Amino acid sequence: MYKHKQIEAKWLSYWETIKLHSKYNSNKPKFYILDMFPYPSGTGLHVGHILGYTGTDICSRFYKMNGYNVLHPMGWDAFGLPAENYAIKTKTHPAITTQKAIQNFKRQINNLGFSYDWNCEVDTSSSQYYKWTQWLFLLFFKNGLAYQKMASVNWCLSCQTVLAREQVIDGKCERCDSNVVQKELKQWFLKITKYAERLLADLDKLDWPDKIKEMQINWIGKSIGDLIKFKISCSELVNNAQKDLPLDISVFTTRADTLFGATYLVIAPEHPILGYYKNSITNFDEVQKYIQSIRYKNELERTGLAQEKTGVELKGLKVVHPITKTELSIWVADYVLMSYGTGAIMAVPAHDQRDFEFAKKFNLPIKIVICPNYPNPICPILDAAYTGSGHLVDSGDFIGLDSKSGQAEISKHLLQIGAGVRSVQYKLRDWLISRQRYWGCPIPLTFCSNCEVQIKNSEIDLKTLSVGEIENPGWVPVLDSNLPVTLPEDVDFLPTGESPLARSKSFHNVSCPRCKSTVNVRAESDTMDTFVDSSWYFLRYIDPLNTQEFAAQDKIKQWLPVDLYVGGAEHAVMHLLYSRFFIKALKDLQIVDFDEPFIKLVNQGLVLGENNQKMSKSKGNTVNPDDIIEAYGADSIRLYEMFMGPFADSKPWSTKNIIGVRRFLDRVWKIYETLDKIKPREMLSSIPLDKNITRDDKQLDILTQKTIIKVTNDIKEFKFNTCVSSLMVLVNALEKQPLLKHYESLILLLSPFAPYITEEIWSQLHPEKYKQLDYSILQEEWPSANLDIISDDKVTIIVQINGKLRDTVEININTPQSDVEKIVFNRPKVLKFLGDQKPKKIILAPNKAINLVV
C-alpha cells in the first residue's frame, strides 16, 4: 500500500519550489494547450472540470516529454452574475467572494497535480486585465465595430438586466430561469454580423468536432433567396404623394417559385410601416391593442410551435402583387419576427405550414402553385401545406417549370422589372454586450452633450473623429492613458433595473475627454457581457504583466494560435463564435496575423451523477473532489476520470469503481517494493523474482513495446480510457515478471496520468538525478518503441467454415493461399466440421482469415 497523502504532500511542495516550466527554446516546436477557463464559483471545482483538466495535463506532460515548448496556462473568468447575486445575498463585495473562490480553486487544482504555469495566470476581474478589455472595446468602437442602437432586447425580470439572445433558453433566463420579456432600450452592440460569411466559410479550416461546426452553421443560419418589393396602395399615398412615406414593403423569401401563391402579406408587430401609415390604417386602435397584448409575451409564448396563430388585418392598406398586380391584404402577426429578414413576409398558405394555419384561422385565400405530381394537373385538396418541391402550376408565364428553375426564372424576371433582387440573409444578429449590472467590465465611454451638438451641427472636423464617434454622436472614448475605467468600490449593487454604476457619484465625476467640458457629461454606466472578457483571454496568458500592450507582438507570433483547446460543448455558439469574431476583427486591424484562434478543439463529455442524471445540488448527486482526493489520492481521481469511458462521451460517476484504479496504483507500488528488495540493482534487468514463474522475456518485451505504441497513439487521439487499460495489462504482466527495464517504461508512460506516484518511484529509482537543479520526471524523454522486437514473422489467422469460427492457426507471414489451404486441410477441427463436404469456394484474407464455403 502506498501512502498517497505523504507522497502527494511531498511532491506538491517540491513542484512549487522548482521551475517546472522551462524557458521558450526556439529550436523546439511550440504547443499551446488551452482549457476553457472556469468561472470561480463558491462551490469549488466540479468533477467535470477535473475531466477536462486531466486531459490537457496529460497532453501537456506528454508533449513536454516529446520535446515541445508547451504553454499550459490557467486563469479565471471572474466577472459575472452569480458572484453578484451571491454578493447581494450575503452582503459581501463580489471582489472578496471572487478572490476567495479563486484561492479555493487554485488550491484544488494544485492538489490534483496539474502542471499549470501560474506565471501566466489571468483574472478577468482585475483592473490590469480589464484595462485591455476596455482598450479592445475602444479599438472596436473607433473602427466602427461597436455601436449603440435602440432595440427590442431581452430583459430578465429577475436579474434586471438585458441578456444576449444566446442567454435566453426557451424564453427563460439562462442564469435564473425566470421569464424574459422584450424591452425597448438603447444598447451597445458589437458588429459580429459583418463577419457572418467568414465565420461560416472558415469553419472548413478547423479541426473541430463536426457537431460544433454544425451548431455554428445553424446559428449563423445562412439562406439565399430574394428580396421582393410589394408596392403599397392606399388613399393617403394617392392624395399626399409629397409625403415622405415608404412606397413599398420588402419581403425576403427562399421560395420565389411560390410567388404566385402569395395571397396576403404579414408584417411583424414592430414593423416601421405601422408608424408611417398610422393615419391610413382605419382600424389603428385595434392594431395597437393587438400589439400591446403580445408585448409581454416571452419568445417561447410568442413563437412556440404549440401556440395558436394570432393577428389582425391592417384595414385601409393594401399591397400590389409585383407580377399579377392583384391587391393583397396586409396583416400584423407575432409569428413574423422583426429580427429576421425584413420583418415582413409574403404569405403562401398552400406551401408554408405557418401561413397555412394563419390562412385557415382567418379564412384567407389558399392558392396552390406547386404540384408534386405534374403534369397531372389535379392537385390534391390540402389539409396541410405542401412544402416540398414540384412543378409550377397557376403561375402565369412560369407554368410547368420545376421548383428550382421556377425560382431562378422568377428571380430573374423580378430583377428585370425592378421588383426584386437576390439576397443572402443570416440568422446571426449583432452581439448585444451592455449589461445593467455591477460585477463586470465598465464600458469606457463618456457621453458629452456639448460634443453631440457640435458633431450634429458639423462644427467639428469629421476627419479628427473616429468612425465610432461619427456614428454615435456624443460618445467619446476615454483616453488610453486614462484606462482602465475602474469599477467604483463604493456602490450599492442591489439591482433596480438601473445600472448600479449610475448610482455612484464618484463614477460620474468626469469631464469630456474631447472638449474637457464638465457640464452635461456622464460616464457610460453599463458594464460589458462577460463573454467579452473571455473572447480574448488566451491572448493575455502569453504576456499577462505587460502594461504597454495587451500582449507583445513577438510573443503573439511565438505562441498563437492555440494548438489544442479543450472544453464543454455548451460553448459552441457563444464563446467559441465570439472568440473567432474577435480574432478576425483583430486580423483585419492588423494586430494579429492569423484569423482563427483555436486550430483543434476537443469537447469533453459531461460527468453525470451516479443516477445517470446531470449533477446538481438539488438532486443531491454531486461529488466533492476534495473527499475523493482525501480517501483515494489525486492520482486515483485523475486516473479514474480518464478510465471512466471515452473522453467526449457523457458518462456516470461511480465512487465504487474508483477502487479499481486505486488497486492498480497499489500494484504499481508493490512491484517497485519487490524490485527494491533485489540488489544489486544492476542485476535487476534479468533476474526473475520467483523461480516458480516461467520466464518469457521476449513476450514481456513485445508487450512493453506494444504498450508504448498504444499509449503514445491513444494520447494523441484523446483515447485515455484505453491508455489506462493497456497500462493495466502491462502491470498484470509485470507482477508476474518484474523486470526493471520494462518497469521503467511503465513509470514513464504512466507519469502524465499519475504524476505523484510516478515522481516518487522515479526519484527512488534515480536518486542521483534529483540532485540536479529543478529536476523532475517531466524532463525525461518519452519512451519510444523498438519496432524490431515486435516485428514478427509469424501470424495467427482464423479459420472459418461458412463464416463460423472453427479454428485458429499460426502460419508464416504472407504464406501463399495454396500453402495455407494445405495447412488448414490437415487440421483435425477443420476436418471434423467439414465431414465429407468439399468447399465450393475458399476466400483468403491475407494474414487475417480464411473462410471455407461449403
Add this chain to the structure above:
RNA sequence: GGGCUAGUGGUGGAAUUGGCAUACACGCAAGACUUAAAAUCUUGUGCCUCACGGCUUGUGGGUUCGAGUCCCACCUGGCCCACCA
C-alpha cells in the same frame, strides 16, 4: 417539426475501422491467508444445454465469403436548433 449522436454482460466500457465480440475494470461466486473480519492473492463469471453443441451487440430487412462495424426502415434514450420566411 429539423439536425446530430448513441443503443454491446448484473454495471462502466473494449474491439487495430469489414476478419477470434465481451479487452480492462467494478460487482458477484468459490478458494487461500486469518481465531475472525478487513485488506491482499488464486480461480471462475454473456445466455441456453448434464454434455456434444447452439444462440448472442435495441428491432426488422439488405449488401458481403464474412457485419457490433456498411446500407434501408423502425423503436428507445441523450444533446442542439426551432413560426428563420
